[in-house]
Amino acid sequence: MKYLMFASALLLSPLSSASEPVITGFGNFYNVPEHVSINDSTKFKIAFDVDKAAKEGEQNNAMNSLARFINMHVAHGVKPENIQLALVVHGSASVDVLDNSEYKKRFKTDNKNQNLIKQLLTNNTVVYVCGQSATHYKVAPEQLIDGVQMSLSAMTAHAQLQQQGYTLNPF
Template identity: 35%
Template sequence: MKTFIAFCSLLSIAASASAQEWINPVIKDYGKIKFYKNAELVPDKNTEYKMVFDLTLDSQGDSINKGLNKIARAINLLGASGVPKEKMYLVGIIHSNTTSVILSNEAHRKRTGKDNPNMDLLKVLTENGVKFYVCGQSLAHRGIDIAEMNPYIDLSLSAMTSLTYFQYRGYALMP
């Protein structure tokens, strides 16, 4: 029995030692992933990846928006698999409860008393080729003026028409 327990303990330690570490290979500090070199199905580095993210989830307090972090995770997964940035076409359509991520630090401070916690991630994502659009209808419903937008966001007429526009152009919808 002691031999069996010792064997199980050793097996457990070995399994822990071989566990993959969390990494951020492309977008540092955001979108951490575990990369498995022995995975059967991985992104093909010769394929163009066109994704449109439907961003509707609100940030939690002072933390970054989960949808933005999801985009960072997608870039990290693709990058870790050897997909070059030139083959990544990612777009974020911001609407509904996510609309506040578009606020500049000044506008965010006026509304909440704090800087926009998403500014650094938005900057890094746009530097990595991600394009962001905010739904004009959501701005109107939330009383946000386009002058309050940060420089990483462009205006679209609506999320409804923008999501359709990108899907018709071959972008996979990422809810």
């Protein structure tokens, strides 16, 4: 039983890196001692798609994937300036990019995604919300977290990002 508890704790504990994470409080990852090497000249330009909202007052784990991507790769030698990410938010997740004051008016609790989004925005990440979904969920541009941009649609954002050389994260 003690061995099982130790093994479970080991599997669930994130990598303790000598350096501080780029995105603090988010983006835990596991150490993989043997992996295909990544060198310091590696460059990433990736779009992430998020369409499902978190439960009210909870963090959106799909959005946290961007923080995990940044922290994991920087900890393994990729230069932060070589990581360019885009977050395209649509569907019910449109409410997860509401400014905290607006979120609190709707759900009577804080938006646990605001700090994450703000840190992503200061770390080579652009964030778009689908204008079609935002309109459906009654999210106006002035209600968004500062720096989040309204796109005509998620389809438009993805098409434009692809033209700029972004690849789409497959999950």
